[in-house]
Amino acid sequence: MSKKPQAPAAASTLRIEYLPLADLTRWPGNPKEHADGAIAASISRFGFRDPLAIDETTGRLIAGHGRLSVLERAHAAGQPAPQFVQVRDDGMWLIPVTRGGSFADESEASAYLIAHNRTSELGGWNEDLLAGMLGSLDDSLRAVAGFDLDAFVQETTAAAAAVTLPPAPPSEFLNDLITPPMTAAPAGLPQVQTPGPQAADPGATAATPSAPVPATAAPTITTPPPPGGEEYVQLVVVLPVSERNEALAVLKDVRAKTGLETTPAAFMTLIRQYAQANGVSA
Structure with a gap:
């Protein structure tokens, strides 16, 4: 009588591997929308510094859908690979991906996908510190950071006046x-x-x-x-x-x-x- 194979125990260490762009699979029904232009500008200026992440159980993406879309479009357009993205002999891009993590079931993985995006939104900004930091940047860096300083000051002043x-x-x-x-x-x-x-x-x-x-x-x-x-x-x-x-x-x-x-x-x-x-x- 054959024994039913058991799922491998969850790994205790995360690792980064370079996987082919064409092999990466999205999480179905991901509800997060993305500012592709802003993501592309950031990757172009700073390189691909934030690895994607997959769920080992399903092999699907749980973080980085917006970055994946930008990479796919750039690769299809024949653009050069961003910094920190490797290129295989056949021209396929190899993308840094965080591996080793898995979840109890798909519901838990879905909850993590949402939390990964939502916790950043909930944090907001310390407007005083943000304005000071934006003020120290030149126009090109402020643009790639996604902020118009003049508009930010006007919006913040108007919000304060409405209190x-x-x-x-x-x-x-x-x-x-x-x-x-x-x-x-x-x-x-x-x-x-x-x-x-x-x-x-x-x-x-x-x-x-x-x-x-x-x-x-x-x-x-x-x-x-x-x-x-x-x-x-x-x-x-x-x-x-x-x-x-x-x-x-x-x-x-x-x-x-x-x-x-x-x-x-x-x-x-x-x-x-x-x-x-x-x-x-x-």
């Missing part, structure tokens, strides 16, 4: 009002203003630093006072990224030493100390 401030007076949510500007002032771009600490005088305004392109001044925003309380005003403070940590450290130290509950209170303590020491009066 509705809460009607309640400032409290703990003001503790982190000193935030880094959108960009470290790349040439030709306006400074993006960020909210700053409160002041006691509702009529106070904030100074705007000079910039290569003047930015529209942010309005002074007030919030209605609580019953029997004082009206609040929000000032705009713009700081270079290099000075942000220093300012936050000082305000944090003042709060710790004085027992004050909020950053605006610590800020006003410093203002009053300076005014008293230098004979400045409102």
Whole structure:
């Protein structure tokens, strides 16, 4: 009586192998759409640095469908192989593929295929850091990275302007009002203003630093006072990224030493100390 063959145990080590382009098989019904032009531009500039991945059980692709489509079109058009793609004697391209991984069943493999794409989407961007990094790139690198910096700044500024401030007076949510500007002032771009600490005088305004392109001044925003309380005003403070940590450290130290509950209170303590020491009066 013959024994039923058992499936090989799952490998514990992933490996990269070069497989013929023509032998790669897609996962049926892959729901992810792709920006083929952007993928092609990235591969052309940086090479094929991100291997495809297959499920060893089915032999089908579980990551890299968009990259596979771009490679197939380029190969069919007779274009030269990208960097890190090898060429066989007969002209067939050999593609780096991650192997060694398998799943319990096709449902689990399908879930991984979705998660592989979805987890990246859910992460989003830190807009401050992204703007700073984009500002350090030249136009050609920004284009291949898939971003138009001017459009990004306009969209981000419009989104910030659409935010509705809460009607309640400032409290703990003001503790982190000193935030880094959108960009470290790349040439030709306006400074993006960020909210700053409160002041006691509702009529106070904030100074705007000079910039290569003047930015529209942010309005002074007030919030209605609580019953029997004082009206609040929000000032705009713009700081270079290099000075942000220093300012936050000082305000944090003042709060710790004085027992004050909020950053605006610590800020006003410093203002009053300076005014008293230098004979400045409102």
